[in-house]
Amino acid sequence: MKLIGTLTSPYVRKVRIVMAEKKLDYELVLDDVWGPDSQVPAHNPLGKVPCLIMDENGALFDSRVIVEYLDTLSPVGRLVPPSGRERTQTKLWEALADGAMDAAVTARLEQTMRLPAQRSQDWIDRQLNKVAATVDHMDELLGEQAFCTGVNLCLADIAVGAALSYLDFRFPDMNWRAGHDNLDRLMQKLMTRPSFTGTQFAAPK
Structure with a gap:
């Protein structure tokens, strides 16, 4: 998985902390969403980070959506109660x-x-x-x-x-x-x- 984000975004940090707690491997791709060469719009029409590029080449965006998905990937340290x-x-x-x-x-x-x-x-x-x-x-x-x-x-x-x-x-x-x-x-x-x-x-x- 690749996580597109910045080192100044609290939403990106939230996702990174979840990934660390879940012991998930990923590549952090730093991106300037305000720059003309930003990769984000190609994956998220809202033009915001974080944006998660999954192994099957799909993309997820919005930190709330991403962290809920990540919590399903590993039984280690369940972070969101099921119901x-x-x-x-x-x-x-x-x-x-x-x-x-x-x-x-x-x-x-x-x-x-x-x-x-x-x-x-x-x-x-x-x-x-x-x-x-x-x-x-x-x-x-x-x-x-x-x-x-x-x-x-x-x-x-x-x-x-x-x-x-x-x-x-x-x-x-x-x-x-x-x-x-x-x-x-x-x-x-x-x-x-x-x-x-x-x-x-x-x-x-």
């Missing part, structure tokens, strides 16, 4: 984390892709307020549990970890750890895992 309330809880956590990533990425693009005179600080603030509200909610929801849905690592924790580490990477001044001891404790635990330490964000050179 019922546990599955719903896991997908709810993923929706919260992905929503925070969506808002953070939107704010980042507004800051970097528009000329200063064209930027809307109100729009940036609106997105970052969404992030802050979601972090508050996730911290309360987590409480004193070891992991998001109980005692075992699952996709919920990976999605939350990808989101929070993206805030560290792109919005360090937000200091999301302040007042969020539960999430801070979870993040410290996640950062002891090779799947997280081996997939750190990296800015383009």
Whole structure:
């Protein structure tokens, strides 16, 4: 399998962490989706990463779709419950984390892709307020549990970890750890895992 992505995307990192936890072999193909020579549009009409090129030459896109597929490829470390309330809880956590990533990425693009005179600080603030509200909610929801849905690592924790580490990477001044001891404790635990330490964000050179 080939994973087309960047080292700055939280969605790509989420997929890479899942692949590491599932012990799946793949080739990471770095691609600039904003560049004229991007490979992504040939496989994903939305022009977004991550994009997974499978061995049978099919393609999957959207991190939520990709990670659910990857979880079926190996019995090692099942990350998504097959059905019922546990599955719903896991997908709810993923929706919260992905929503925070969506808002953070939107704010980042507004800051970097528009000329200063064209930027809307109100729009940036609106997105970052969404992030802050979601972090508050996730911290309360987590409480004193070891992991998001109980005692075992699952996709919920990976999605939350990808989101929070993206805030560290792109919005360090937000200091999301302040007042969020539960999430801070979870993040410290996640950062002891090779799947997280081996997939750190990296800015383009």
